[in-house]
Amino acid sequence: MCGIAGRILNSPGKVGRDLVDLMDAQSHRGADSTGFAVYTEPRSSGYVLRGMGFDKSAIDADVSDFSNLLKDNGSQLLSEPQILTDDNKHYCFRMEISDPDDLPAWVADADDLCHRIEIQSCGRSLEIIKDIGSASDVADKHGVREMIGTHGLGHARLATESSVLPNASHPFWARPFSDVAIVHNGQITDYYTRREKLQRQGYRFLTENDSELIAVWVSDQIKSGLTMDQALKKSITSIDGVFTFMIAGPDSIGFAKDRFAMKPIVVIEQNGSIAAATEEQAVRRVYKQEAEVINHDGPALSGIWMLQQQSKAA
Amino acid sequence: MSTDEIVIEVGERHIREINRDMQKACAAGKKIRVVDTLSRHNLGIGLPPGADLHFEGSVGYYCGGLNTGSTITIERNAGWAVGEGMADGHITVGGYAGMSVGAAMIGGTIHVKGDTGPRCGVAMKGGNIVVEGKIGYQSGFMAHSGKIIALGGAGDSCADALWEGEVWVAGDVKSLGVDVIIEDPTAEEVAEVDAILEPLGLVDTSRNWRKMVSGQRLWYFESRDASAWLMI
Structure with a gap:
């Protein structure tokens, strides 16, 4: 029983504050961890990275090795990395980088360091912030309420199928596709079979979390030629399990819901903005x-909400 | 406002505190008008018999749960499981009601003026649910007793795995669930349904009823037959 939320504003604004409100109202649905995918105003070049390192005593070595890896891929840090530490052993970071020569190839290289440092989002506008704790805990720690942007996702996690770790929290980035994030409420029962198929295609998974798989699966379907709408509809008959998920891209949020109608989603749409959540009291x-x-x-429902806003939910 | 009525505001107050206020108002014999409901969960649960509640706006999950004889009116929508486990009384939902309306109820009446979500009346063991709109996917699932009466139609997998409950639908039924048969109701049975609809002002003698009851084959289900039921 997780709680999920999506928010689109009709013009750039305090989307971080709204996402925190949406998730604070659903804290009871997931006491383990909370996360947010915030789409800030997009840059024309370069990427923002969010992620975490697993040992804060190794920050200097991590940053140094990571910088070298960027150089090897034709990229560099555009500013000093922002590092956040607290009582936990892990630390969180935000970095701005120039365009690598080949984004998927660079992500694959960077993931070779994933036992030390894990990229949790990469986008022109996407920033994923996730950590152990309630919505207000995570928001206070990471300054989510102050984030300005156009749209985003939120998630409160009650762990069922994988560990309570900060990196097993949602949202998940659809690595290596930039600016794609997912939140999911449910369980995927053909996870390992489907994961093996995607791994054979070259995709890499950094957690045992089934939601990470949906993000990559949907993105792969789109890469193979389907529209987002078609990929969402296909997910309903292809993916086995009970689920409602929301997937966000640079200009939209889509959702899909299983054939058993076990996981709710409610929406209010007004004047080109939307709020969607597991529970009505959150919206x-x-x-x-x-x-x-x-x-x-x-x-068996799916739909897409576009920024500046034509609802295609059906 | 009548002196016999008390107004209780919900807002962002603790639900336990609000329900305690309701208990006190009931003890003082007051009618209750609930405002600023914000679709909050767990409102009006476990009240003493005879309470009279009117919710302005929408409520969240489990409103009116364990009702033992109260009259509850919700002006707009209700979330999941309105009237779950109720034993007596009357609940009216002015708009839409979410999944599992009247789950496991054993008595009383729930009247929904709009549509409902999936599994309306799931595992109910008595009482009546009247829906003016459509009932959602798999409504009546494993209903042991009581009647679900839908005037506007029903979604897929209607009355799936029904037991001794009955699902009456006056509109289209998208598809039937497993082990369901449609019977032609007798005049006496239609009169029984009309007696439930009459106090709600909903009798219409021109309706073409589909009365769904159990085919009773699943009552004697054995696991070796699972593949025949497409369960595995």
């Missing part, structure tokens, strides 16, 4: 007045 934190609430309660 009412954002829209406090009585509003038309759309309950996507049925089985």
